Amino acid sequence: MTEFRLGDQMPNFQLNTTDGATFDFQKFQQGHPNQWYFVINFRGAWCPICVDEIESLVANKGYFEGKNIQIILTSDDSADNLRQLVADKAVPFPVLVDDNNDFANAYGVYSHPDDAIYNDHGKHNEPAYFLISEDNRLLYQQKQTNPFGRPTLVELRKIIQYIQKSYKKAE
Numbered sequence: 001m002t003e004f005r006l007g008d009q010m011p012n013f014q015l016n017t018t019d020g021a022t023f024d025f026q027k028f029q030q031g032h033p034n035q036w037y038f039v040i041n042f043r044g045a046w047c048p049i050c051v052d053e054i055e056s057l058v059a060n061k062g063y064f065e066g067k068n069i070q071i072i073l074t075s076d077d078s079a080d081n082l083r084q085l086v087a088d089k090a091v092p093f094p095v096l097v098d099d100n101n102d103f104a105n106a107y108g109v110y111s112h113p114d115d116a117i118y119n120d121h122g123k124h125n126e127p128a129y130f131l132i133s134e135d136n137r138l139l140y141q142q143k144q145t146n147p148f149g150r151p152t153l154v155e156l157r158k159i160i161q162y163i164q165k166s167y168k169k170a171e
Contacts, residue, residue: 002108008138010130013103015074015096018083023096028072034134036069038156041098041109041128044077045085049147050127054089056153061092067160069131074098076125101125110145129156131163135170139163 004010012026029037040057042050057064057071064071071093075082079097086095098104104111110126127150131140140159144150151159 002106004108004138004141006138006140009136010132010138011106013106015098015103016079018079018086018095018097020079023072023094025072028070028094029134029136032070034068036067036134036139037072037130037132038064038069039072039074039103039107039130039132041074041104041107041125043124043127043147044075045081046077047147049150050075051085051089053150053153054085054091057093058089058091060153063157067164069160072096074103076101076104098125104128108143110143131160133167133170137170139167 012024014022014024017023025037025039029035042053044050054073057073061071073091073093074096076098079099082095082097085091096103101111103109104125107128107130109128111123126146127144129140129142129151130138133139140163142151
């Protein structure tokens with residue numbers, strides 16, 4: 001499994017958006033310079049905890065914009081399910097379809113396999129969080145092996161405030 005240390009350069013990834021366009025992370029960064037990027041993998045539209053989290057992110061869009069943070073969501077759920085989620089919840093962030101696990105494999109996201117020791121909606125990727133700086137360095141990561149234990153919105157705000165306060169920009 002891929003492991004990253006704080007400060008590591010993060011790999012590029014290309015995935016389709018829910019409307020079928022190609023999303024290239026490096027090109028997105030070039031189009032949104034001097035920002036941070038919070039790439040969040042979620043289990044899928046079928047996961048009520050994930051849907052609650054997405055609703056919180058949408059409701060707090062202004063907070064992230066005020067901190068110059070772009071949110072990017074990825075999931076290995078089907079494009080149809082994700083497209084419906086985007087429509088139902090008016091998700092303003094890029095929602096990317098990781099149907100071949102390209103992102104999950106490159107970023108070391110945990111997978112819940114069909115033969116896991118507990119039944120949980122079959123094969124899917126678990127929640128993961130990657131805060132990436134304007135110069136593409138890893139500032140924070142958290143990877144889950146199940147739906148619980150992920151940071152709340154209050155905790156995400158504290159993490160962001162702490163990192164922005166103590167951040168040492170690359171020279």
